[in-house]
Amino acid sequence: MNKAKINIIGAGLAGSEAANFLANKGYEVHLYEKRPVAKSPAHHTDLFGELVCSNSLKNKKLDNACGLLKEEIRHLGSLMMEAADKSAVPGGDSLAVDRTVFAEYITSKIKNKKNIIIHYEDVNELKDGYTIIATGPLSDSNILNIIANITGEKSFGFYDASAPIIEKSSIDFSKVFMKSRYNQGDDSYIDCPMNKEEYLNFYNELINAKKADLHSFDTDYFEGCLPIEVIASRGVDTLRYGPLKPKGLEHNGEEFYAVVQLRQDDFAGNLYNLVGFQTNLTYGEQKRVFSLIPGLENAKYYRYGLMHRNSYIYAPKVLDDYLRLKNNKNVFIAGQLSGVEGYVESAATGLLVAYYLDAIIQEKPIKTLSFYSILGALVRYITHTGINNFSPMNANFGIVYKGTKDPKDVVIARALKAIDDFKNQ
């Protein structure tokens, strides 16, 4: 066994990836997790690797940037992808998972590793030695202050919300149908069709509904994941070009004015989440306004949507190419806190940091991951972008070197080769 000791703070998506990789390399890993000792504002369980909102890891196809990123981390030995394969539920082109089975798989994998020592502790001071901080977007002021004290830079934040989950048995199936958009592989989505009158009624109630107090003056949102009521507030038709888009959801020759989709959320198929319905409406208003959707008049809520501040650090200024703090080379930042956005992106940086840390401890010459790959490009982006108005980034071909110039098959092959070369260096 390699005797070097590594601290990882946070057993979320990034922390679990890093712990799994480093434990497999023989390190003594001290994994600190605050749940259940302290509460998290968005997690609902004490499991490691919990998905706090959607049960989708986004598109599966390689010509989609997040699909390619998933394949890249599969090549790198990702625990998240292993868990996703064990917990997949039907989701058309999306890789949807049963969130409980997914997180239970990660938890048991971590707990069964003898060289991972788990500490249930709400960490509020820096540990000695190599440390990966992977406390996520909901990191509290203690963690943010630890980083600020090292870097001299304050962190930033934006608002992100989660969508409600509904019990299937409470849906009126005489008004809905099953179909995946453009018949993608399976008919796994529940579709609630709306005519113009129903849509306008729903829209008007939505934009005037009561929102929960954000306890802050700051309402910066992440454009890639806007609350449904914020999308609606931008114009009467914005929802029909976004989450309520009717295209590809014609049924029995009929076209609809708008369609609300629900995606299977658990293995058993008892729970469905409202796709794109992340929201900050009060619980009472969610029940009232969403009951205007045909089929959901008497819906029973397993979980309501909610909204939270997401914190992230000033990555281009404070992180080096290996996601280390420039002012303390023992401290690495992984996950959403580092300035990436999304489940897969967060897990991916956890895995990459673990590769880098292993090479650093072994005193192996380390090449950074090429930005021909999505993961290399993401890290390159957050560590090198122009430092004014830095905001988080998710997987997309626009940041990949020649990612939008060359044909997709070339971009994909080049990305996976870059990953394999990195792994085998």
Ligand SMILES: Cc1cc2nc3c(=O)[nH]c(=O)nc-3n(C[C@H](O)[C@H](O)[C@H](O)COP(=O)(O)OP(=O)(O)OC[C@H]3O[C@@H](n4cnc5c(N)ncnc54)[C@H](O)[C@@H]3O)c2cc1C
């Ligand atoms: C409300 C909300 C909804 C989101 N919805 C989506 C979505 O639908 N799709 C998507 O792709 N992304 C979504 N995200 C963004 C992001 O992908 C997830 O938050 C993801 O879980 C981030 O992974 P992570 O490993 O960085 O952090 P997390 O998975 O949050 O893990 C951090 C871990 O650290 C622990 N921790 C925190 N502080 C301490 C401490 N001081 N001591 C010890 N342990 C600590 C936490 O309990 C947690 O287990 C959402 C984020 C939020 C906040």
